[in-house]
Amino acid sequence: MSRQIRFSIASIVLAAAVLMTAAPAEAQREWQPLFDKFNFKAEFSFVGISTSIRLDSEALGEGTTLNFEDDLDLGNRESIPTLAFEWQIAKRHRLGVRWQDITRASNAQALTEIQWGDETIPIDADITLGFDITQTFVDYTYYPWVKDKWAAGFGLGLRVMDVSATLEWQEETVGEGNQNASGTGPLPYLYFDYRRLFGEKWRFSAGLGWLYISIDDISGGQWIGRLGIEYLVGKRWSFGAAVNFAHIDVDWEGIKNDDGEGLLAMALDMDINDFSVFARVRF
Numbered sequence: 001m002s003r004q005i006r007f008s009i010a011s012i013v014l015a016a017a018v019l020m021t022a023a024p025a026e027a028q029r030e031w032q033p034l035f036d037k038f039n040f041k042a043e044f045s046f047v048g049i050s051t052s053i054r055l056d057s058e059a060l061g062e063g064t065t066l067n068f069e070d071d072l073d074l075g076n077r078e079s080i081p082t083l084a085f086e087w088q089i090a091k092r093h094r095l096g097v098r099w100q101d102i103t104r105a106s107n108a109q110a111l112t113e114i115q116w117g118d119e120t121i122p123i124d125a126d127i128t129l130g131f132d133i134t135q136t137f138v139d140y141t142y143y144p145w146v147k148d149k150w151a152a153g154f155g156l157g158l159r160v161m162d163v164s165a166t167l168e169w170q171e172e173t174v175g176e177g178n179q180n181a182s183g184t185g186p187l188p189y190l191y192f193d194y195r196r197l198f199g200e201k202w203r204f205s206a207g208l209g210w211l212y213i214s215i216d217d218i219s220g221g222q223w224i225g226r227l228g229i230e231y232l233v234g235k236r237w238s239f240g241a242a243v244n245f246a247h248i249d250v251d252w253e254g255i256k257n258d259d260g261e262g263l264l265a266m267a268l269d270m271d272i273n274d275f276s277v278f279a280r281v282r283f
Helices: 003-022
Strands: 038-057 065-067 077-090 093-109 114-116 119-121 126-146 150-171 175-198 202-215 218-233 237-256 262-282
Touching: 038 093, 038 237, 077 262, 093 262, 119 150, 119 175, 126 175, 150 218, 150 237, 175 218, 175 262, 202 237, 218 262
Parallel strands: none
Antiparallel strands: 038 065, 038 077, 038 262, 077 093, 093 126, 114 119, 126 150, 150 175, 175 202, 175 237, 202 218, 218 237, 237 262
């Protein structure tokens, strides 16, 4: 993780700690069960993915746009664990984190000539693709509206994406080759959150985030969305389900190649959507 990303996350956590220290202790529980003081959530996520990537190089120019799921037979559905936690720092301040790691691999045959970074993959070559995405969402929300049964607020979020792709190929006449590309980038967004209690046991939540950015070597747009419902069991547990949407469309320069030099540029268009069931421990 780069120094800039570590600094951004550390700044959010530090600000949260300062706000918590300043909050009167007797006021930190009056908003339950609309919010939890702190909670940890373990999810089982059914993920649907669509990935289009073009990898350019300084030497060969613009590469071939590949849809990994259609062109290279990469699976578009995965079942993975997801981890998350929320910290209600004070009545109107919340910090949330969500983490996913998605690793996929495939074998396919090149139906046309493919330019991928600094390499050209010939027709009929046997291709092995490995593709890994780790994404972490960190968002801070301020709630100017907090009522007995509902609350609404807005804030800032940071989506940290760690992407790596490895293509290996083999063809009888030209032999074999490979190309690796990896990069880590911070993608900030503006965020809106709404939650509501239905009766004493049911809690509904919804969120929406979006931003077009141009920061360092990354430019483009993204949006995220979430809808969730859960049943509260006593003071410590809840169980529920949620639908999460995430889209990204960016141009990303300074991608590392095999030599570790920033000579490649990536055009990335990706959807990562999931349906998750979860258990939450509430404190």
